[in-house]
Amino acid sequence: MIMVDHTGTIVIVNQEIERLFGYTRHELLGQSIELLVPEPMRGPHPALRAGYLTHPTARRMGAGRDLFGLRKDGTRVPVEIGLNPVETENGTFVLASVVDITERQRAAAERESLLRRLVDLQEQERRDLAHELHDQVGQLLTALKLMLETDALGGVEEMKLLVKEIQECVRGISTNLHPPTLDDFGLLHTLQWHFPRYTQQTGIRVTFEQSGLDARFARRLEAAAFRIVQEALTNVARHTRVTEVRVAVLAQESRLRMLVEDAGPGFDVDAAARGGLGSGIMGMRERARALNGSLNVETGPGSGVRIVVELPLEQPAP
Numbered sequence: 001m002i003m004v005d006h007t008g009t010i011v012i013v014n015q016e017i018e019r020l021f022g023y024t025r026h027e028l029l030g031q032s033i034e035l036l037v038p039e040p041m042r043g044p045h046p047a048l049r050a051g052y053l054t055h056p057t058a059r060r061m062g063a064g065r066d067l068f069g070l071r072k073d074g075t076r077v078p079v080e081i082g083l084n085p086v087e088t089e090n091g092t093f094v095l096a097s098v099v100d101i102t103e104r105q106r107a108a109a110e111r112e113s114l115l116r117r118l119v120d121l122q123e124q125e126r127r128d129l130a131h132e133l134h135d136q137v138g139q140l141l142t143a144l145k146l147m148l149e150t151d152a153l154g155g156v157e158e159m160k161l162l163v164k165e166i167q168e169c170v171r172g173i174s175t176n177l178h179p180p181t182l183d184d185f186g187l188l189h190t191l192q193w194h195f196p197r198y199t200q201q202t203g204i205r206v207t208f209e210q211s212g213l214d215a216r217f218a219r220r221l222e223a224a225a226f227r228i229v230q231e232a233l234t235n236v237a238r239h240t241r242v243t244e245v246r247v248a249v250l251a252q253e254s255r256l257r258m259l260v261e262d263a264g265p266g267f268d269v270d271a272a273a274r275g276g277l278g279s280g281i282m283g284m285r286e287r288a289r290a291l292n293g294s295l296n297v298e299t300g301p302g303s304g305v306r307i308v309v310e311l312p313l314e315q316p317a318p
């Protein structure tokens, strides 16, 4: 908080202002308020001040504009300023509350960039889905069309088989997109449904440990948790030749802790990051962050991979 008289001379400052601008109160008292106003606003400021004094009301300064204060060390700090006129027999004083909004702006920028990455992630998933549809379903349909066109009557049985294959393919893609059990039966059931399917497709056994999963959690938490485990398991199948993977999902107190661990070859995280990590690990991490959680990859060449995820159970209403 800072108070100036009608000439713009600083008459009161509090500790907050001393800390924010890096001056002691003795350095500020008696100085013109313009000391704290950076260019290009410093020049026009006295006129704006005079204008304010002709209609002094309690209001925000510079509505809609980005305001900055000038620190003693010459750096600029983003601020929000509220003005309050104080009428006295010695004229109008103005009491200004100055709030450092650096942290608020940083948080907003972070949210924005997270949002952008989530949109990218979604776009990537759509691309993958488009490929899958095109490659698998498209190919089968083309084969079916060819058979129909050649009018091979003897091919009816074969065509029935093909249709069955298409059905299974569509079911598989649709199930991967959103397991139908997730909404109805929750995370535990969906994981228990997924593991044998995974083992059947990859030959990798899943050792599963859980606690506290009988409860239901926020829908988006369950979906993200499932996706993360699913992606981590896909990586194990894709990048290792292990025959076993360990999964632990523990709901404890206020958080969900998840662990996916394999004893495969591991990888060099820094090298992978330089090569621009695949969308898989990035995607898992973004999902965790979007829920105010975290994801760590513990690995190194020859030492397996351990994906450690923590998600707060308490999620704001959607």
Ligand SMILES: Nc1ncnc2c1ncn2[C@@H]1O[C@H](COP(=O)(O)OP(=O)(O)O)[C@@H](O)[C@H]1O
Residues within 6 Å of the ligand: 235, 236, 238, 239, 240, 262, 264, 265, 266, 267, 272, 277, 278, 279, 280, 281, 282, 304, 305
């Ligand atoms: N469980 C794992 N074991 C060994 N290497 C892994 C494992 N998971 C990921 N990696 C390495 O990290 C890279 C990035 O993974 P990811 O982001 O999922 O992309 P992608 O699977 O599409 O390559 C992989 O290309 C692989 O080299």
Ligand SMILES: [Mg+2]
Residues within 6 Å of the ligand: 231, 234, 235, 278, 279, 280, 281
């Ligand atoms: Mg992957």
